[in-house]
Amino acid sequence: MxxxxxxxxxxxxxxxxxxxxxxxxxxxxxxxxxxxxxxxxxxxxxxxxxxxxxxxxxxxxxxxxxxxxxxxxxxxxxxxxxxxxxxxxxxxxxxxxxxxxxxxxxxxxxxxxxxIQAGIDQTLEYQARQYGTDPAKASAMVEATLRELGPFSGLSPEQLQRKGQVWRESTEYTQGFEAVSGARNSRPGLDQAEKLVNGGLPNIDPQKKATLNDRIQAYRLSLDQKDEMAAARRQREAETRLKNAEAAYNVFVSQADKGTMLDPAYIDSAIQVTAGTPYQNGIVAMAKQAQESGGLAAQPVPVQRQMLTELDGEIARNGRNPALDKRRQQLEKVLQGSEQDLQRDPLRAGLERGVITQLPPLQLQGGLEGIIPQLTTRVQQADRVGTWAGRPVAPFTSDEAQNVARFIRTQPPEQRARSIQALAQVMPPRQAQALAALMDKEDRPLAIAFGLGASRTTFDRPVAELVLKGATALENKTIKEDKTPVDGWMGRINATIAGVYGNTEQTSMVSDAARYILAGKVAEGAAGSDGDVRTAIDLAVGGKLSDVNGTQVVIPAGVQRKDFDARMRQYPPDDLAKQLPDGKVYVRGQPMDLQVFLNGLPSAQLRTVGSGRYAVVGGGSIATNAQGKPIVVEVPNAR
CATH class of the missing domain: 1.20.58 (Methane Monooxygenase Hydroxylase; Chain G, domain 1)
Structure with a gap:
């Protein structure tokens, strides 16, 4: 249970x-x-x-x-x-x-x-942009927006107040920044911006205000630096412009002083370059003066010299005045320009003055065989320029002469002599001597050889060959020169030719020629005896030294002494008349009838000035014409 x-x-x-x-x-x-x-x-x-x-x-x-x-x-x-x-x-x-x-x-x-906050911010942003055009209206709109919408924005009164303050500070700073930035290239603008920043923007943050003031000072410093740089640049530009104007003026002066006609386009260009400088008025004045004296430089140099002499005579007779002084200064500049250009490059001097109208350069590539055919025209041009210059002129420009000299120097002495003879045979002797003067600046032995031209020894040998051979032997020291002051080579040469020529340059040229010829003979076995010295001198002077009325005179090769004397006794009056503008001969400034002068010619002392050409000494000075130019008598058949 x-x-x-x-x-x-x-x-x-x-x-x-x-x-x-x-x-x-x-x-x-x-x-x-x-x-x-x-x-x-x-x-x-x-x-x-x-x-x-x-x-x-x-x-x-x-x-x-x-x-x-x-x-x-x-x-x-x-x-x-x-x-x-x-x-x-x-x-x-x-x-x-x-x-x-x-x-x-x-x-x-x-x-x-x-x-609402976004709307407020948008309104504040928009009104910040409008603040620059109407500050009062923009500020009122911001205040109204914050007052009316602020309570519904979720922001506290303090936050709303702060937002308004930030807007005012930011807006005023922006206005100040724009004012300062906009005025950065203007001093008055910066002054106005400074007043605005420090007095017209009360709500701006002090630190930002200091920043804007610093920016204003920085801009002012920048303007100072720009002004200094601009001033320095203007100074440099002005100096450069002045230098360019000065250079243009100097070139214009050199052209105007020559007295030649000036190209109108060149005158306009020079005026433009010198515009606004002290040189402009000078250019204009010289252009006017050149127009008034146009063609003066094309007159033969002896005519220029005579015009100056006649003007000096007029001033001496009538006294000075500004017009005559101005005219004399002009003539003197033209003459000086002509003489300086002739000294530098005679052919080009003639071309610049219209004596010849063209000067095609010689073609040197074919050697002497190519040069010689070209000299036919050049000899004619040199003759025209020589007539204008009043003295012999070489048929080469200065540069061409140096190029030919360099070409010949590359040849052996024998070939050099043949080249010199070939060139000398196509030009008159006085043109050959003028060519020698051009070459003398670079190569004296070669210049002397050209000065001797086609001269030959009694054995039909070019004298130039002996000159060049002697110069080479002296340079290479293959012979010994006797430099004893009196009995040495130069001592005996100088003693023999003393007083033969009228100027030291010609005497020096002949003396050096005799020295080189003697050296050439010694190089070939001569002993340098007195006979050798005499032979060297004869070859150097182009004839024989002979006593004429107590002075040594060169009887040129091809002229017998009896023919020389006969010429002096029966000198053709017409030959001298061409040298006498007024028909008078002047001795020590005193006029003399031509026939009286000719009557005294057989007994007058002479100074050799060229081959078969002589100046006449009267009263201890050289006889001249009215222009002050020496009277020169000549004997024919001189070689």
């Missing part, structure tokens, strides 16, 4: 435990359903809140959207709970729905506040 009761008790206990287990499981299912409903409510809340934030859920529809979603969630959740638990589940879900509904409404409120 007891056993049966025990078994019944056990079975009852097991039944109660099974029922309790089933109840616990059911409650768990109810709780899980409620929790799932709560999670769905929270998810719905979060989705709607996010939608409110990003605008996918219109804030005015958010409340209804929440109610609809919550109602649906509750409707879906309630059937999942046992009837006996539905009341509790409903209370739990309704409570959460109410709390989350409040959250949705708060989210809508925050969105409203955010929109």
């Amino acid at each position: 007891d056993e049966l009761r025990e078994q019944a008790r056990v079975r009852e206990e097991e039944r109660r435990q099974a029922a309790a287990q089933a109840e616990a499981s059911a409650r768990q299912r109810d709780l899980l359903a409620v929790q799932q409903g709560q999670d769905q409510l929270r998810d719905a809340h979060d989705e709607i809140a996010e939608g409110i934030g990003n605008g996918t859920v219109p804030k005015e529809q958010a409340e209804q959207a929440w109610q609809d979603r919550a109602k649906q969630i509750l409707a879906d959740t309630t059937p999942k709970v046992r009837p006996q638990a539905q009341d509790l589940a409903t209370r739990e879900l309704d409570g959460l729905q109410a709390r989350l509904g409040n959250g949705v409404r708060k989210t809508v409120l925050k969105r409203d506040q955010s929109d």
Whole structure:
């Protein structure tokens, strides 16, 4: 019996435990359903809140959207709970729905506040841009916006006040910054900006105000530096322009002083280069002067010299005046320009003055064989230029003469002599001597050889060959020169030719020629005796030295002494008359009739000035014409 009761008790206990287990499981299912409903409510809340934030859920529809979603969630959740638990589940879900509904409404409120803040910020930003044109209106609009919308923005009064202050500071700083930046290239503008920053912008932050003042000073310093650099640049430009003007002026002066006609285009160019400088007026004045004296430089140099002499005479007779002084200065410059250019390059001097109209360069590539045929025209041109210059002119330009000299120097002495003779034979002797003068700057022995031209020894040998051979021997020191002051080579040569020529340059040239000729003879075996010296001198002077009325005179090769004397006794008056513009000979400045001069010619002393050409000494000085040019008598048949 007891056993049966025990078994019944056990079975009852097991039944109660099974029922309790089933109840616990059911409650768990109810709780899980409620929790799932709560999670769905929270998810719905979060989705709607996010939608409110990003605008996918219109804030005015958010409340209804929440109610609809919550109602649906509750409707879906309630059937999942046992009837006996539905009341509790409903209370739990309704409570959460109410709390989350409040959250949705708060989210809508925050969105409203955010929109209002954004609107305030947008208004402040817009009014900041308008502040520059109408500060008062922009400030009033900002104050009204903060006052009317601020309470609904979610910002505290302190935050609203701070926002207004920041706007005023930022706006005034921007206005100050723009004023300073806009005036960075203007001193008056910077002054106005400084007044604005320090007096017209009361709300600007002190630190930012200091920054703007520093920027103003930096801009002023920059302007100072720019002004200094600009002034220095203007100074450099002015100096450069002045230098260019000076250079143009100097070139113009050198051209105008020559007295040649100036190209109008060149005059205009010179005026433009010197415009605004002290040189411009000088250019204009000289251009006018050149126009007035145009063609003067084309007059023969002796005529230029005579014009100057006549003008000096007029000044001496009548006294000075500005017009005469100006005219004299002009004539003197033209004459000096002519003489300087003749000294530098005679042919080009004639070309520049229109004496010859063209000067094609010689083609030197074919050697002497190619040069000689080209000299026919050049000799004629040199003759025309020589007539203008009043003295012999070489048929080569200065550069061409140096090129020919360099070419000949590359040849052996014998070949050099033949080349010199070949060139000398196609030009008059006086042109050959002029060519020698051009070459003398670079190679004196070669110049002397050209000066001797086609002269030959008694054995029909070119004298130039002896000159070049002697120069080579002296240079290579294959012979020994006697340099004893009196009895040496130069001592005996100089003693013999002293007083023969009228100028030291010609005397020096003949002396050196005799030295080289003597050296050439010694190189061939001569002893350098007095006879050798005399022979060298005869070859150098191109004839024989002879005493004529107490002075040594060169009787040229081809002329006998008796013929020379006869020529002096019966000198043709017409030959001398060509040299006398007024028909008078002047001795020490005193005029003399031509016939009186000719009567005294046989007993007059002479100075050799060229081959068969002599200046006449009267009263201790050289006889001249009215222009001061020496009277020259000549003997025919001189070689």
